[in-house]
Amino acid sequence: MVPRELIDVAEVPGGEPLRLFRRGADYMIVLERNELMNSRMSGSEEALAVMTCERLRARPGGLAGLRMLIGGYGMGFTLRAALAEVGPDARIEVAELVPKIIEWAEGPMADLTAGCLDDPRVSLVMEDVAAPIFDGTETYDAILLDVDNGPDGLVRPSNGRLYSARGLAAAKNALSPGGVLAVWSAASDPKFLKRLGDAGFAVDEVAVKARSNGKGPRHVIWFATKG
Secondary structure (H helix, E strand, O other): OOOOEEEEEEOOOOOOOEEEEEEOOEEEEEEOOEEEEEOOOOHHHHHHHHHHHHHHOOOOOOOOOOEEEEEOOOOOHHHHHHHHHOOOOOEEEEEOOOHHHHHHHHOOOHHHHOOHHHOOOEEEEOOOOHHHHHHOOOOEEEEEEOOOOOOOOOOOHHHHHHHOHHHHHHHHHHEEEEEEEEEEEOOOOHHHHHHHHHOOOEEEEEEEEOOOOOOOOEEEEEEEEOO
């Protein structure tokens, strides 16, 4: 097996550092012993965007003038999938807290990035995704969260507020009527599923495979629709 090569280390405000590794043509972003992202496993991150857009198409007006918030950038799989789904009048805001994630996207992983951050429909804000969520009032038609390995603040403890009752209430307030909060997770979480329901969302839990070819580990996405 080709050995794994450490490319760079990124400091995370309020959390442990992230490490970027390369093995052959593949990239991995690792937190301590947890592999958060792998360039070979894009299926569930792409599904986060594709399945959200499928649900929004059923609303009056469909995807016209869509306003979407994605947190965070990761390896850009969700952003690129969203751009392929939406029209020229869509606006997608990407909130990324860690500057080196974007440096990696524009540097060693530039081929993978494929210029998606330069798309005129995209605006990049270098901040905690909690900020636009807590500040928003019917600002977004969709909020897509993939900042931890699940609803537990893995990358940094303060992320836990995103998945709390208060955080879910803020997300609901930031969504337009019929808007969708979509949360990616490496595994199911019955307590979080209940919390989404208690927040007043109509919730759909969907199992998806990690790879785009339908193989690999099973991940979970919750689609929570505002009434």
